[in-house]
Amino acid sequence: MGNLKPFIAGNWKMFKTCNEAVETAKKLVLFSADVTEVDVMIAPPFTSLAPVSEILKHSDISLGAQDIFWESEGAYTGEISPPMLLSAGCKHVIIGHSERRQYFNETDQTVNKKISAAVHHHLSPIFCVGETERQRESKETFSVLDKQIQNGLRGISSDDMKEVIVAYEPVWAIGTGKTATSEQVQEIHQFIRSLLERSFGSVLAKSIRILYGGSVKPTNVKELMSMKDVNGALVGGASLNPETFSDIIHNYK
Ligand code: PGA
Numbered sequence: 090m091g092n093l094k095p096f097i098a099g100n101w102k103m104f105k106t107c108n109e110a111v112e113t114a115k116k117l118v119l120f121s122a123d124v125t126e127v128d129v130m131i132a133p134p135f136t137s138l139a140p141v142s143e144i145l146k147h148s149d150i151s152l153g154a155q156d157i158f159w160e161s162e163g164a165y166t167g168e169i170s171p172p173m174l175l176s177a178g179c180k181h182v183i184i185g186h187s188e189r190r191q192y193f194n195e196t197d198q199t200v201n202k203k204i205s206a207a208v209h210h211h212l213s214p215i216f217c218v219g220e221t222e223r224q225r226e227s228k229e230t231f232s233v234l235d236k237q238i239q240n241g242l243r244g245i246s247s248d249d250m251k252e253v254i255v256a257y258e259p260v261w262a263i264g265t266g267k268t269a270t271s272e273q274v275q276e277i278h279q280f281i282r283s284l285l286e287r288s289f290g291s292v293l294a295k296s297i298r299i300l301y302g303g304s305v306k307p308t309n310v311k312e313l314m315s316m317k318d319v320n321g322a323l324v325g326g327a328s329l330n331p332e333t334f335s336d337i338i339h340n341y342k
Contacts, residue, residue, distance in 0.1 A: 090314050090342065096254060096298050096321035097338055098130040098215060099328025100155060100183060110137035113331050114144040120335035121150065128321075129338055130181055131328065135169055142178025153181035153215065156189060159199075159206035171210035182207050183323075185217045185241060187260045197240030204241060208249035215254045215300070215323065216241055218281070222261035231280060238284045247289050255299045256323040257281060262303025264326060271312050271319075274301050278318035307336035314341045 105113060110133045121129060132153035133141050142152050154177075158168035174182060184207065185200035200216070207214040218237040220230045238255075245253070257277055262269050269277075278299045286294035301313050302323030313319055322341070328334045 091295075091317055091320055093296065093298050093320045095127045095314065095341060096130065096300060097127055097341065098153065098181070098183075098256075098300065098321070098323045099132065099334050100186070100302075100323060100325050101131065101133045101329060102155070102188070102325060103134060104329055105133060105137060107137050107140055110134070111140050111144055113329070114141045114150075116331035117334060118144060118148040118150060120331055121338055122148070124149070124338050127338060127341060132181070132183055135177075138174070138177040138179060145178070151180045152178050153183060154179050155183050155186065157182045157184065157203050157207055157212070159202040161206075161210075171206050171212055174212060175210060179212060181213045181215055181254075183215045183217065183256075185237075187217060187219055187258060187263060191260075197237055200237075200241045201243050204245060204253065205249075208245065208252050211252065213252045213254060215256050217256045217258050217302070217323070219258040219260050219263075219303075225259065225261065230277070234277065234281060235284060238281065239288075242288065247293055250285075250289050250293060250297065253297065254321075255281060255285070255297060256302050257299060258302035258323060264304070266304050268304045268306075268309050268313070269301075271316050274313055275316040275318055278316065282318050305337065307333060307340050310337050310341050 130151045130153045132155050154174045184203045189195040204214045220233045224233050298320035300321040300323045305322045305324045
């Protein structure tokens with residue numbers, strides 16, 4: 090886990106209506122009131138951001154969005170800008186999730202534009218990277234991650250990098266119940282940190298939190314988080330139920 094404050098984030102994906110999101114957030118606030126040693130974030134769908142933000146006001150849980158557009162305003166039907174996310178109470182934004190890369194034509198270039206826009210507006214990006222099963226089998230994991238990281242962070246200054254959180258999510262482990270072993274995860278996280286070191290120097294690289302995501306559950310979080318370069322978790326399915334997510338937050342060490 091290293092000595093950075095752990096960060097545990099829940100990505101609710103396309104689940105929950107406004108009422109359901111508010112009810113879940115209320116329970117989570119209650120269940121996690123005693124948590125001080127870990128930063129907790131939830132990312133509901135866009136439609137629930139503002140009402141959930143009201144619920145989180147009196148808690149330490151922060152709010153994140155699941156995507157962003159890079160322009161501040163304009164004729165871009167359906168898109169949501171950085172100032173809009175800030176006005177809805179967001180502190181963070183997930184960028185480059187593999188589901189967006191896979192189903193919505195997200196590329197390293199659009200990811201880069203989104204990260205630049207987010208840091209410009211002081212929204213902290215959770216920058217997702219990860220290889221597919223085919224890429225892992227053909228031993229391309231390291232080159233894929235190298236490319237995603239170099240292209241995704243192109244032009245990002247060291248100062249802006251202080252706001253960035255990286256999430257390693259092997260695509261084959263997302264929503265599949267297949268978790269990478271803690272050794273596999275540590276190996277990749279160490280590699281990602283070495284890439285960050287190459288671009289931003291070792292002091293800054295050591296201060297960047299690298300989360301693991303992919304079938305994180307209350308039963309495996311502790312083992313994963315015990316690894317030196319794992320500084321938190323990005324949780325999908327298991328963050329939808331407030332009891333389960335609270336167990337993850339409580340059981341990480
Ligand atoms: P999962 O999703 O926990 O359901 O595997 C993780 C993610 O997509 O962020």
